[in-house]
Amino acid sequence: MMAVVERVSASPPSLSVSRATAQSRDSVVDTMRGIAILMVIGIHSLPQPLDAIWAKSLDAALRPCVPVFLFASGYLTALSGRVPLARRLRAALVPYAIAFAAAYIYMALHNPAMDHRIGTTLARFGLGYVFVYYYVFVYVCCTLGLWLIFAAGGDGQPASRQRITTLLLLSIGSGLLAGSYLDPAMSRLGASEALLDEIRMRDIPFWFSFAALGALTAMFRDLLEQDMRRALLGAALAAYLFYAAVRILNLGDAATYDSTAFFLYAALFCVALFAIQPKSPLFGWIGSGSYFIYLWHIFIVMALRDHTVLRQLGGVASFAVSCVLTALISTAALLAVRQFASPRICRWLGA
Numbered sequence: 001m002m003a004v005v006e007r008v009s010a011s012p013p014s015l016s017v018s019r020a021t022a023q024s025r026d027s028v029v030d031t032m033r034g035i036a037i038l039m040v041i042g043i044h045s046l047p048q049p050l051d052a053i054w055a056k057s058l059d060a061a062l063r064p065c066v067p068v069f070l071f072a073s074g075y076l077t078a079l080s081g082r083v084p085l086a087r088r089l090r091a092a093l094v095p096y097a098i099a100f101a102a103a104y105i106y107m108a109l110h111n112p113a114m115d116h117r118i119g120t121t122l123a124r125f126g127l128g129y130v131f132v133y134y135y136v137f138v139y140v141c142c143t144l145g146l147w148l149i150f151a152a153g154g155d156g157q158p159a160s161r162q163r164i165t166t167l168l169l170l171s172i173g174s175g176l177l178a179g180s181y182l183d184p185a186m187s188r189l190g191a192s193e194a195l196l197d198e199i200r201m202r203d204i205p206f207w208f209s210f211a212a213l214g215a216l217t218a219m220f221r222d223l224l225e226q227d228m229r230r231a232l233l234g235a236a237l238a239a240y241l242f243y244a245a246v247r248i249l250n251l252g253d254a255a256t257y258d259s260t261a262f263f264l265y266a267a268l269f270c271v272a273l274f275a276i277q278p279k280s281p282l283f284g285w286i287g288s289g290s291y292f293i294y295l296w297h298i299f300i301v302m303a304l305r306d307h308t309v310l311r312q313l314g315g316v317a318s319f320a321v322s323c324v325l326t327a328l329i330s331t332a333a334l335l336a337v338r339q340f341a342s343p344r345i346c347r348w349l350g351a
Contacts, residue, residue, distance in 0.1 A: 025288065029072050031278045033287030037294060038327060039065035044132065044301045045323035047315045053248055055315065060244040063256065064266040066135055067210040069290070070142055071270040074214030083147035089140065092291075095350030096128075096136045099295035103130040106299065110306065127202065131298045134201050141204045142211045145171070149212075165219065168212040175209030179258035182206075206258040213267055217274060224275050232272035239265035289334040291350035297330040 039062040050056045077083055104121070107130060108114050128134035149167045154160035182203055186196055217224070243265040246254050253259040286293070301322060304310050310318045337351045 025284075026076070027279045027284050028274070028277050029076065030284035030287035031280045032068055032072060032273055033290045034280070034283030034285070035273070035278070035287070036065040036068035037286060037290040037297075038283075039068075040294060041297055041301075041326050041330070042323055044298060045319050045326060047311070047318055052315055055319075056248050057244050059256075060247055060265075061240060063243075063262060064269040066138070066207070067266040067270055068273065069135075070139070070207060070210040071214035071217070071274070073139070073142065074146060074211035074216075075218045075274075076214075077146045077150065077211075078215035078218035081150065083143065083150055085143065085147045088143050091347065091350075092136060092140060092143070094348055095291060095295055096133065097125075098348060099350075100125055100130055100133060102299070103133065106302065107131075129198075131302070133295070135294075137202060138204065138207045142208045145204070145208045146211055146215070149215075161219065165216065168216050171205070171212040172209040175203075175206040175212070176260060176263060178203055178205035179263060180253070180260055182258070183253065183255065200255055200257045203258040206263070209263065210266065210270065213270065217271060224271075229272070229275050232268065232275050236265065236268040236272040239268045286331060286334075289338070289351050292334050292337065293330045295350055296333060297326050300326045300329050 042062045043059060043065065046055050046059055050059055104124070108116070124130055126137070128137040149164060149171070152167065153164035183196060183200065186199060191199070239261075243259075243261040246252060246259070246261045247256070253261070255262070304322050304325065310322060312318075313321065334351055337346060337349055341349070341351070
């Protein structure tokens with residue numbers, strides 16, 4: 001979703017590359033982002049609540065979309081060896097602020113009883129509590145985490161590389177611990193199910209583990225041999241079947257977001273997708289504008305749900321129509337903005 005702020009060179013991985021080479025785009029990363037944003041659209045097009053087994057199974061299959069974006073962020077950061085913090089935050093927050101204002105107006109028009117107190121509005125903005133914008137909050141926090149780790153790492157010498165590797169591995173361990181014990185700890189403190197769901201969506205240590213995995217993949221990508229692709233794909237498929245079974249049968253920690261089963265599937269999905277080295281001009285183009293699509297596609301989904309007879313078509317048909325229309329309209333909007341808007345407006349909209 002943050003394709004507009006992260007560039008990468010095709011040179012071998014290191015903790016420092018020249019600024020000149022870091023300005024070219026990585027077609028593999030953009031293709032991965034293109035695939036991931038289409039997965040996001042698929043998730044949001046599913047009928048709610050997820051009662052049918054087919055819907056839960058498909059939702060489970062598509063859930064690695066956000067980890068792919070965080071993985072890509074960590075990967076690009078490790079290649080460049082630094083985080084241009086101010087530029088990344090500006091590129092993330094300015095488009096978000098514009099989309100937030102539009103989403104706030106949409107919600108207010110559809111909910112006359114909406115709370116407009118300044119404190120509540122600021123909380124909504126800070127936590128991304130409109131539509132599905134909480135992942136902007138997650139991205140910003142993960143960006144800050146990457147900045148801290150690479151700032152602490154030093155100047156890219158071997159000792160620095162070892163220190164960064166250690167910190168990234170510790171981050172993954174901390175993320176798994178948070179995902180495993182945050183829910184029961186909050187339950188003991190009397191948190192409601194609704195509050196628990198909100199907290200788990202913003203479980204930063206867990207989400208950061210995917211950014212750390214991406215950074216480690218960049219630092220040690222020479223270890224990913226081509227003959228490992230089939231094994232990784234098989235492992236990812238097995239992990240998906242396990243994660244889907246956990247959710248469908250409600251076994252143990254069946255949370256949608258930060259369970260250990262989800263981490264296993266999403267992590268293997270990210271690494272397997274990267275190992276394949278996908279390159280598609282169409283998906284790459286979509287991926288380069290994935291932040292714009294992320295911010296604005298939800299208006300199409302909500303409009304279809306609120307102002308059409310889509311729900312009367314039935315679960316599978318409504319999903320298919322919503323998914324196809326949202327993808328087509330979103331990409332057409334991206335094309336129009338890039339074709340007719342000035343470069344500054346494109347930046348402001350995340351395109």
